[in-house]
Amino acid sequence: MIGRIAGLGLVVAGVLLTATIGAKADTVRLTTLEWPPYSGSLPDNGFSAIVVREAFKAMGHNVEIEVLPWQRAVHNAKEEPGVVGYFPEYPADLDGFSLSESIGESPLGLIVPAGASISDTTPAGLARLKLGVVSGYVNAKPVTEAITAGLKPEAVVDDATNIRKVAAGRIQAAEIDRYVFSYLMRNSADLQPLQGKVEFGPALESKTLHVAFNTKPEGRKWAAIFAEGLKKIDVGTLQKQHLSSAQ
Template structure:
């Protein structure tokens, strides 16, 4: 009996010595992430569960998006990555396996709806985007070329207000984000009846953690991916999105 107890003590000591705390950055992007949300949002809940499945603790610190990305990219920073992010071409970061999806589309003014079935149909339109957000490759390329008149602002809330005021034709937004903001943001109380998602989505985007592309980032990418395989991602996401 004593030998069994000793073995258990050694096992526990070994586990705790192995357990680490990992730091990631994020932004207030409800219902996916946010300091004041239950479990800090759907995506954070997934990330917490994945790291916990591998015996580690996740600490998420929230910043404006540009700072969240920059903080995670800085060499020797305590942050090894940021999330939730869409996949894009980069040498600075390596991406995790998918950790859920988000339906990306356009919010439009209900009294001045736009007609489109593909991104090419948006040529010449004034489309709002959030500064430094990745959208879709085709849309971002058309904005960069000037084919679409992209107007960047710091937040989704500002884009919703601009659409409601008909200052732009539409704005890129995740439909879950739009639903959450229209319900919870007091500054949008007068526009709920003026805006709605266009029924045609741009893309059902996969969500990822972007880990810094160095030894530490790659180490945590592998640990995180192993943890994702042990949890029920759809169930965790649904709990927060529904």
């Protein structure tokens, strides 16, 4: 992802997560990464996995999802026989992949020290900040434009590191997805002591999420099936049901 999500690169063992729909159904194989609450080794495999599963279920098919470090997830989706794609991915021109219609939205914004405020989120305003990002992530448009305008962000390996840096006052703000921030603060034991010290500040951009299907014949076949399945479900309602508690 996400180019953005790519930066997560969390090293986890591959975990096969299978949704059984029917003995006669075909099985589509996809990869994903640990990016809760959207995807990963969660009880329901994350919101994005729920949408993917429901869309294929609507077409009468099973889904097998392998959870991998990000770069392996993308590589396997492109090169491993039988694997036809990966998710979630932000809008991008990707070599060897085509994107599905939206499977949800990712609200990007800034986290700041509790009580602090950032009123100027224009590229010029952001360029004046000591701002944290995650290496390899696709940034919100205002951050990308701020970098073009001269911002030299401090890049780290994951979102949790940026949360700690904001809490310690080492940076003024950091870019993060709203739901990811809420999930980490509620579920990461290492971040529990920082409750009340960091808060989600100004929103920057809401990016759509997608499944990236490889452009091999099997990938194109399953992309077409998935497109029909998406028409049969209500992604917006699913997002409200599964992510509203994460805010």
